Amino acid sequence: MNGFTLGTQGDAEAGGILIGSYRGNHVQVRQCTVPLRRDLRERYLFDRKDRGHQLAATLAWTKSFGTETFVGEWHTHPEDFPTPSMIDRATWGKIVRRRASPIVFLIMGRKGLWAGCGHRGDVKNMSLVSADSP
DSSP states (O other), X not given: OTTOOOOOTTSOOOEXXXXXXXXXXXXXXXXXXXXXXXXXXXXXXXXXXXXXXXXXXXXXXXXTTTSOEEXXXXXXXSSXXXXXXXXXXXXXXXXXXXXXXXXXXXXXXSSOEEEEEEETXXXXXXXXXXXTOO
């Protein structure tokens, strides 16, 4: 991933967008962007400011003849097991109200991750299933 790492406890948050496609009721994530030069990165904040994220989504759309698109976003939190902040939920609410398709939201912590899906104006937690589950 171009030398990018999630970092350690003292590092600034990181994030990007998820690019993929819709397959019936399923969202397939095929790639993601990583923090770019103009993004705002602080200890408790990540704000996508760099146009490179939009350019990556547009390029995926063009190269796939319209089958791949923005399907969500991800970012990190400086905690072991992350939960969405009020800022996260407010931002996601704006995104899901503008889009008809489901949107995936991921927050990666130091030891675990939080996953949610936004659709029709609401964001709900997703259950994570281990590859070891029956």
